[in-house]
Amino acid sequence: MIDTQAFRNGMALLGGAVNVITTDGEAGRFGFTATAVCSVTDEPPTLLVCMNRNSYAHDHFKTNGVLCVNVLNGDHQNVSWDFANRDLNSEERFSRHSFTNLTTGAPALDEALVNFDCTIHESHEMGSHTVFYCRIQDVRIGSADAGLVYFNRNYHRLCDSSVA
Amino acid sequence: MIDTQAFRNGMALLGGAVNVITTDGEAGRFGFTATAVCSVTDEPPTLLVCMNRNSYAHDHFKTNGVLCVNVLNGDHQNVSWDFANRDLNSEERFSRHSFTNLTTGAPALDEALVNFDCTIHESHEMGSHTVFYCRIQDVRIGSADAGLVYFNRNYHRLCDSSVA
Numbered sequence: 001m002i003d004t005q006a007f008r009n010g011m012a013l014l015g016g017a018v019n020v021i022t023t024d025g026e027a028g029r030f031g032f033t034a035t036a037v038c039s040v041t042d043e044p045p046t047l048l049v050c051m052n053r054n055s056y057a058h059d060h061f062k063t064n065g066v067l068c069v070n071v072l073n074g075d076h077q078n079v080s081w082d083f084a085n086r087d088l089n090s091e092e093r094f095s096r097h098s099f100t101n102l103t104t105g106a107p108a109l110d111e112a113l114v115n116f117d118c119t120i121h122e123s124h125e126m127g128s129h130t131v132f133y134c135r136i137q138d139v140r141i142g143s144a145d146a147g148l149v150y151f152n153r154n155y156h157r158l159c160d161s162s163v164a
Numbered sequence: 165m166i167d168t169q170a171f172r173n174g175m176a177l178l179g180g181a182v183n184v185i186t187t188d189g190e191a192g193r194f195g196f197t198a199t200a201v202c203s204v205t206d207e208p209p210t211l212l213v214c215m216n217r218n219s220y221a222h223d224h225f226k227t228n229g230v231l232c233v234n235v236l237n238g239d240h241q242n243v244s245w246d247f248a249n250r251d252l253n254s255e256e257r258f259s260r261h262s263f264t265n266l267t268t269g270a271p272a273l274d275e276a277l278v279n280f281d282c283t284i285h286e287s288h289e290m291g292s293h294t295v296f297y298c299r300i301q302d303v304r305i306g307s308a309d310a311g312l313v314y315f316n317r318n319y320h321r322l323c324d325s326s327v328a
Binding site for chain 2: 001002003004006007008009010011013014015016017019035036037038039040041042043044045046047048050071113114116122124126127128129131133135136137138139141145147149151152154155156158160
């Protein structure tokens with residue numbers, strides 16, 4: 001098996017969209033920045049989100065049972081920073097940006113590329129992380145035309161003029 | 165719940181690295197193109213790959229019990245096409261490109277951005293797909309400096325000059 005540093009150096013080369021994952025409900029409002037999100041199946045519409053079990057917000061996501069995947073647009077680096085900033089508490093993070101409730105009550109970031117509003121259907125523990133399998137209850141597509149991707153430890157702005 | 169078309173239109177905006185997933189072993193050699201790959205945990209080093217259960221190669225991956233995630237570089241659009249082309253059989257796909265065995269025997273694409281050579285640790289069925297949880301036995305980092313990302317139904321070349 002490889003060591004942690006080799007794992008991290010390799011994973012830095014797997015580019016991924018930058019997302020803010022939010023929840024709200026009886027446990028309160030929380031959010032964090034994540035790239036480990038992917039599509040699973042369209043029957044029924046399902047995605048997955050990986051979350052560190054040591055994160056202070058982890059159990060609150062489980063209690064609320066809902067989450068919204070907010071896919072950041074190319075100008076949303078500041079949103080990514082705020083929701084990854086351990087010096088900001090939950091209310092400070094949310095107060096800096098604008099959100100709307102869609103179906104589940106999880107906060108949907110306005111001007112995201114797309115919001116996937118979900119119920120958590122199943123949780124699967126794997127090492128230090130939980131994989132949340134989420135059923136998509138609502139989707140809202142924004143008007144932005146550029147995405148934000150994290151690759152090689154840098155943010156990249158993706159737009160159609162960068163087509164390979 | 166949302167419909168299939170809304171799911172697909174939303175997911176088209178979740179940019180992701182383009183990968184070719186390969187296997188070899190008693191069931192033979194197979195490979196397919198996938199974006200639904202993500203990091204899970206570094207304790208122990210684990211990633212996941214989502215695969216359609218209706219794919220002809222699905223059961224062969226399970227039988228072999230190993231797979232390699234080959235993260236394509238920015239000039240690998242042709243590799244992506246070949247491994248997504250239903251008109252090419254397995255041997256035709258592999259004969260067009262160069263591969264090396266690392267630890268498990270799953271073919272590692274030469275000049276990939278990075279190869280993650282894995283054993284399949286666990287399979288989790290979800291709707292039409294199987295999620296393979298894979299333990300990373302070996303990693304090889306290539307010399308390419310650009311990645312290939314699929315976003316908004318187009319390929320994009322990511323390099324450090326495209327930093328946001």
